[in-house]
Amino acid sequence: MKRKIIASSIAEVVIAVTVIALCFGIASMIFIRSSKTFSSFQDLRLQTEVQSLLWEQLHGANVSLDIEGVQVVEETDENNESITVVSFISEHNTTIWQQQIVKLGE
Amino acid sequence: MGILITIISLSTNRFNEQLKITADISKELNDWQVVKSTIWQDFYMADSIHMESNELVLFSQNKLINYKIQDDVLYRSNNGLWQNLKFEVEAIKEEVKDDISTFSFEFPWKDQTMKLSYHYLSGVDQSINNYFNQSYDSF
Numbered sequence: 001m002k003r004k005i006i007a008s009s010i011a012e013v014v015i016a017v018t019v020i021a022l023c024f025g026i027a028s029m030i031f032i033r034s035s036k037t038f039s040s041f042q043d044l045r046l047q048t049e050v051q052s053l054l055w056e057q058l059h060g061a062n063v064s065l066d067i068e069g070v071q072v073v074e075e076t077d078e079n080n081e082s083i084t085v086v087s088f089i090s091e092h093n094t095t096i097w098q099q100q101i102v103k104l105g106e
Numbered sequence: 107m108g109i110l111i112t113i114i115s116l117s118t119n120r121f122n123e124q125l126k127i128t129a130d131i132s133k134e135l136n137d138w139q140v141v142k143s144t145i146w147q148d149f150y151m152a153d154s155i156h157m158e159s160n161e162l163v164l165f166s167q168n169k170l171i172n173y174k175i176q177d178d179v180l181y182r183s184n185n186g187l188w189q190n191l192k193f194e195v196e197a198i199k200e201e202v203k204d205d206i207s208t209f210s211f212e213f214p215w216k217d218q219t220m221k222l223s224y225h226y227l228s229g230v231d232q233s234i235n236n237y238f239n240q241s242y243d244s245f
Binding site: 015016019022023026027029030033040041042044045048049051052055056059060061 | 113114121128131149218224225
């Protein structure tokens with residue numbers, strides 16, 4: 001019952017491996033692109049939410065910038081110590097928004 | 107050989123489909139950015155904002171902007187000229203808390219609701235208008 005498929009030349013093996021690699025490459029590209037797309041839509045939704053909160057804060061409301069799924073990182077600007085840079089980072093480790101805020105009363 | 111050609115052609119077709127989907131998604135994301143920046147700009151430039159018979163009305167100097175929902179699609183008018191923004195919208199709302207209005211658009215966004223809201227703080231000009239309107243009403 002043993003069946004053997006005989007590769008008659010190295011060329012056939014090379015072609016077969018190339019085709020497999022090509023298919024695998026395309027499949028992985030499709031997978032990566034589709035997963036990135038989903039995160040883009042999610043990030044954009046969170047970005048809109050962050051911007052809405054920042055407007056509210058700008059107009060004097062005392063609001064918390066904590067949003068589920070968003071990490072807030074505050075740093076002093078490298079070139080100007082009187083400016084704080086607030087970065088909003090999503091679960092996918094993408095910076096969805098950066099806001100510069102002038103430090104008052106310091 | 108036939109199998110190989112089939113596999114390659116299927117892969118290529120799928121890849122081309124994926125490229126088309128990616129282009130469509132980029133267009134969708136880009137369209138949203140255009141709509142969003144237009145709304146933010148209208149809000150920011152407005153001297154006065156209010157809801158009037160299910161329409162959001164924004165007054166600014168020499169300009170009257172309206173937003174309305176028609177057939178679940180967002181429409182914008184600039185000085186009376188209506189334009190279809192070709193973007194689905196669920197609701198346009200005004201919430202008033204402590205005499206401060208928050209205007210919001212709710213968009214259906216990939217099985218979720220995306221809320222764009224603007225916290226409207228009326229300026230001195232609006233306060234003066236309100237004062238005179240109240241004074242006028244009292245006569």
